[in-house]
Amino acid sequence: DAGVTQSPTHLIKTRGQQVTLRCSPKSGHDTVSWYQQALGQGPQFIFQYYEEEERQRGNFPDRFSGHQFPNYSSELNVNALLLGDSALYLCASSLAGVETQYFGPGTRLLVL
Amino acid sequence: GESVGLHLPTLSVQEGDNSIINCAYSNSASDYFIWYKQESGKGPQFIIDIRSNMDKRQGQRVTVLLNKTVKHLSLQIAATQPGDSAVYFCAENDSSTGGTSYGKLTFGQGTILTVHP
Numbered sequence: 001d002a003g004v005t006q007s008p009t010h011l012i013k014t015r016g017q018q019v020t021l022r023c024s025p026k027s028g029h030d031t032v033s034w035y036q037q038a039l040g041q042g043p044q045f046i047f048q049y050y051e052e053e054e055r056q057r058g059n060f061p062d063r064f065s066g067h068q069f070p071n072y073s074s075e076l077n078v079n080a081l082l083l084g085d086s087a088l089y090l091c092a093s094s095l096a097g098v099e100t101q102y103f104g105p106g107t108r109l110l111v112l
Numbered sequence: 113g114e115s116v117g118l119h120l121p122t123l124s125v126q127e128g129d130n131s132i133i134n135c136a137y138s139n140s141a142s143d144y145f146i147w148y149k150q151e152s153g154k155g156p157q158f159i160i161d162i163r164s165n166m167d168k169r170q171g172q173r174v175t176v177l178l179n180k181t182v183k184h185l186s187l188q189i190a191a192t193q194p195g196d197s198a199v200y201f202c203a204e205n206d207s208s209t210g211g212t213s214y215g216k217l218t219f220g221q222g223t224i225l226t227v228h229p
Contacts, residue, residue, distance in 0.1 A: 004155075033215065042201050042219030043156065056216050090155050092217075099144045099205045099215050103155035 002027055004093050004104035012110045013081050021076045021107045025093030031055075032074040033101060034066060035090040043090055049074050050096055078109075086111045124226045131192045133223045135185040135202035144205035146217065147176060147187045151198045159187070159200075189225075197227045 005024045013019050025032050031050045035043035045058035049068035068074045072093075078085055088108050092101035125131050137145070143164040148156035160171045162178050162185075169176050175188040185202050203217040 006155075031215065033217075035217075042203075042222050043217075045216045045218070048216065058216065094215055100146065100158065100161055101215060101217060102158055103148070105155045 004091055004102055006089075006091050006104040006107050008107060009105065010108045010110075012112065014112050015081055015083060017081050017111075018077065018079045019081060019109060021078075021089050021091075021109070022073065023076070023091030023093075023104060024073045025091075026102050029093035029095050029102070030072050031094045031096050032068060032072065033092045033094070034074070034076045035092065035103075036060070037088040037090055037106070039087070046076070081111045083111050085109065121221065122224045122226070124228065125192050127192065127194060127227055127229050129192055131187075131189040131196070131225060131227075133187045133189075133200050133202075133225065135187075135220055137183050137185060137202075137204050137220075139204060139206070139218070140180075140183065142204040142206065145176070145178060145185050146203050146205070147174075147185075148201045148203065149196075149198045150201060150222070156201060192225075192227050194227045194229055197225055199224050 004026050007022045033048040034046040037043040046060050046064055047057040048055050052068045063079045065077045088106040090106045091104045094101045146161040147159040149159050150156045160174050160176050162169045162176045167178050173190045177186045199222045201219050201222045203219045206216040206218055
């Protein structure tokens, strides 16, 4: 049973560029949440997707956007990258109506 | 906004000892809590969860205790092993903004557990 997968594992970008991160949920899950984890901090909720719609959003600017596809996979897009966007981006999947979220390995983004 | 915090940022124990990791939460409306283990370079791994209508739940070598009166959560690890060395996070489900199905998790800062052989 495949767990949550994310790609790429690492990414280096420069300020002002745009980035797209990808996530495939755990088999049988239909809900995807994205988190940002700065070094030495706990993950912070960005947003959650269910039925291809953003259902809930954390305190992140509009530069952060996402998408969910009919197969439940998801993308996180970040525009106009800032140095402060450097972090580990985590995807978590769950089943609608069940709180337990399972995390992927993350994508390490470095903005220079 | 509401947040979840940890009392002890680091904990060092000897192999075979029992470990207790504590967590304080401030949102009295939270009804679901979860513990994760995160090893270096990896994503958080689910350990155990508990709903607010319970005060104790046991898993394999782990026990979570919930004290709603003082808004305190703890994770007990029995017979701690070197492989248990990691950062441990508690998180709460923010159900107040849309029901439990939305599942926004609010994380604490984390506790670094180091197990010495």
